[in-house]
Amino acid sequence: MSDTQTVVLVEGDSDKSAIEALAERHGRNLAAEGISLVAMGGATNIGTYVGRFGPHGRDLRLAGLCDVGEEGDYRRALERAGLGSDLSQSDLEALGFFVCVADLEDELIRALGTDTVERVVDAEGDLSSFRTLQMQPAWRGRTTHDQLRRFMGSGSGRKIRYAGPLVAALDPDRVPRPLEMLLAHL
Structure with missing residues (x-):
């Protein structure tokens, strides 16, 4: 420094x-x-x-x-x-x-859209874990945006692991x- x-x-x-x-x-x-x-x-x-x-x-x-x-x-x-x-x-x-x-995470999900974020989650090999979260009673019926936000915040190191791939998926204008x-x- x-x-x-x-x-x-x-x-x-x-x-x-x-x-x-x-x-x-x-x-x-x-x-x-x-x-x-x-x-x-x-x-x-x-x-x-x-x-x-x-x-x-x-x-x-x-x-x-x-x-x-x-x-x-x-x-x-x-x-x-x-x-x-x-x-x-x-x-x-x-x-x-x-x-x-x-x-x-909320900012990135809104900028990317839930479909794109799901594609990133799939590319990272976590789509089945995300689908499991979606089926939990507390998360059923919630918006995909809210579910993705929760998913990013759950699991050790997930926010850190996804920061780069989500930014990489951003359209430069978004x-x-x-x-x-x-x-x-x-």
Whole structure:
């Protein structure tokens, strides 16, 4: 991290993997550009990382990606660091922090469509596991979108494993806004 000029703070490894995959698709080497992606192990750790890398720490340029449910944690941490007050979502974006509607998996499923996501799941050899989830009483009758979101969140490491293949399946014109905006900001 000695050559790092910008730190991108993300909740977990799946977010980091998705950003890396999208950057690679655009022919970018973020590390060579002085950009480090940091998976914080959960959004509640944002204050620690803003303290470590922000104005009161290493004073590096910050950016990030979060789920809508964690937007408040990000907002408060940035305000405590002196990066604004009463920050709106537009203010967060001006600072380089972008919010996913529900979470990154939701954004990717919406951008790809459920048929395409099912094809990716099939290509990864998990279609029968997905069909099993669909047959469970709690998930029968739910939308395929909701079922896929649950499927991505269940199973050890599934979010991380699918981040790259889902990003690879994206049409260049259908990249989810938070990912597109983050990469453009960097």
